[in-house]
Amino acid sequence: xxxxxxxxxxxxxxxxxxxxxxxxxxxxxxxxxxxxxxxxxxxxxxxxxxxxxxxxxxxxxxxxxxxxxxxxxxxxxxxxxxxxxxxxxxxxxxxxxxxxxxxxxxxxxxxxxxxxxxxxxxxxxxxxxxxxxxxxxxxxxx
Numbered sequence: 611x612x613x614x615x616x617x618x619x620x621x622x623x624x625x626x627x628x629x630x631x632x633x634x635x636x637x638x639x640x641x642x643x644x645x646x647x648x649x650x651x652x653x654x655x656x657x658x659x660x661x662x663x664x665x666x667x668x669x670x671x672x673x674x675x676x677x678x679x680x681x682x683x684x685x686x687x688x689x690x691x692x693x694x695x696x697x698x699x700x701x702x703x704x705x706x707x708x709x710x711x712x713x714x715x716x717x718x719x720x721x722x723x724x725x726x727x728x729x730x731x732x733x734x735x736x737x738x739x740x741x742x743x744x745x746x747x748x749x750x751x752x
Contacts, residue, residue, distance in 0.1 A: 611635065616642055619676025620669060621684050625651055628666040629709070632673055638713040640674035648703045657700040663736050664692060667726040670709040671742050675722070687742045690721060695738030701730040711740075720744045 616629040628650075634641040644666055646653065652662030668689050679685055701707060711724040721743050728736040 613643075614677075616669070616673050619673045619680060619684070621672070621686055622669060625649075626665075627669070628652070628662060629669040629673055632677060633708070635674060635677045637678070639710070640670055640677065641708065641710045642670045642673055644707045644709070646701050646703050646705045646707065653703060656703050658705075660697055660700070663697055663700065663728060664689075664695070664740075666707060666709055666728060667711065667724075667736070667738070667740055668742070670711045670726065671722070671724050671740060674711055674713065674724075675742070675744070685744055687744045690741040690743045693739040693741075695736065697736040698733075699730070699735055701735060705730045707735070717744075 611634055613631040613633050616632045617627060629642045629644050631643050633643055646658050652659045652665065672687060675685055675687060708729045709726065711726045714723040714725060721741055724740050726738055726740060727734060
């Protein structure tokens with residue numbers, strides 16, 4: 611697959627994008643990249659914040675969901691939980707992140723479970739598990 615503009619699959623818009631390109635995607639796997647800009651709202655003291663790292667993972671999950679349902683309007687999801695997150699270091703401005711998420715099994719009641727790994731310049735920067743709920747599939751009272 612040729613790299614694609616990830617914003618085509620995301621509800622987020624600048625300046626809060628934390629994924630630049632979709633590198634690879636299939637039914638249960640997605641890989642994105644992101645270059646940390648100096649002027650991003652989630653950069654503190656020359657490094658992407660912890661919240662920025664988690665949002666990068668969440669947006670990679672959203673890119674996966676968006677790519678698989680690209681023939682539909684962009685779907686909205688929310689992070690239901692994060693688990694077993696380890697952040698080994700925070701990336702500096704200009705660092706290139708490569709984030710992979712692997713969906714664990716099939717979604718259950720609109721909840722998908724992803725195992726994520728984030729690499730910065732080839733070194734494992736962060737990893738963990740994220741549960742994402744698609745809000746357009748949550749029943750609402752009329």
